[in-house]
Amino acid sequence: MTTSTRTPAPAALVLEDGRVFRGRTYGAVGETFGEAVFSTGMTGYQETLTDPSYHRQVVVMTAPHVGNTGVNDEDAESRRIWVAGYVVRDPARRPSNWRSVRSLDEELAAQGVVGISGVDTRALTRHLRERGAMRVGVFSGDALEADAALLARVRSAPGMAGADLCGEVATTEPYVVPALGTRRFTVAAVDLGIKGMTPQRMAERGIEVHVLPATATVEDVYAVRPDGVFFSNGPGDPAAADHPVSLMRGVLERGTPLFGICFGNQVLGRALGFGTFKLKYGHRGINQPVQDRTTGKVEITAHNHGFAVDAPLEGTPKTPFGRAEVTHVCLNDNVVEGLRLLDRPAFSVQYHPEAAAGPHDAAYLFDRFTSLMEGQRA
Known part of the structure; x- marks a missing residue:
């Protein structure tokens, strides 16, 4: 007390x-x-x-x-x-x-x-x-x-390794963040520890966001008829997040555009068959340099994670959902900072593009998600 x-x-x-x-x-x-x-x-x-x-x-x-x-x-x-x-x-x-x-x-x-x-x-x-x-x-x-x-x-206190914490911080009831202006898309956002600015950034792009509990099922996700599915940041060890991994695999099987950030990136890594590991002291702050290897651009980003995906930095390894590649790396230590599938509309990053707090260098990722949904609709 x-x-x-x-x-x-x-x-x-x-x-x-x-x-x-x-x-x-x-x-x-x-x-x-x-x-x-x-x-x-x-x-x-x-x-x-x-x-x-x-x-x-x-x-x-x-x-x-x-x-x-x-x-x-x-x-x-x-x-x-x-x-x-x-x-x-x-x-x-x-x-x-x-x-x-x-x-x-x-x-x-x-x-x-x-x-x-x-x-x-x-x-x-x-x-x-x-x-x-x-x-x-x-x-x-x-x-x-x-x-x-x-x-x-x-x-005698518990450690972080093996801790399954998403359910302790996520919403227990679904809620909706309406689109600002004309509604262009509907997104199901799986709350693993979501920050308020994240659905706001999507709403600014004409997206109606249905925020769902971490315990949501595939049926819950598709009940909102989503144009895309988002997996949020969150606490804990991704190796213990079996339910979010299973849910993400269900989304990948249906081929719905998918975007994950931070914990969502680790969940995507596991869903594709990669392992995860605990960093020595993690990345936390709003001044972490990351390179987008698809464009060569270097961006300053907001981080908060103590685990990372163990995926090969080079090549396009085959996964149960097609070929994958590492799209972003941390310039401080070469840790994987982003993944994408080449044969399905899915990608993720290991940081916080909503910039709350932090720089706005990564705002383009929400536009990239919007482009994926536009392409799928077309």
């Missing part, structure tokens, strides 16, 4: 390898557990906090100053904050923005999110880069247990 506070109390961050960082409480007082990851975005913290893909993760902000623009009621990407905990170095003492309605500290406390401030986030980030993402606990209050006792509790 957590309670909010306005007077900073002592806090400790304990990593599963035994390293301890001390600071002050930020947000709610209490304790929390999750996977320690870092995000390199210098802005967009409100969108980061409300991204369901961060479920069960304690996010370390590499930017030293956080909370400068406060919190507003318009920029949330979902119904709540999803991060398990929040780690910052130098929080804003007073927010300054004409849209701000409360401070980030107040918002974290109101939603029961345990955080810690005053941490050397540069040292913590370097540690996670060298040792990899790992389990962590954040503890705050005037009477903390001994480090050894806290470490034992961290090591």
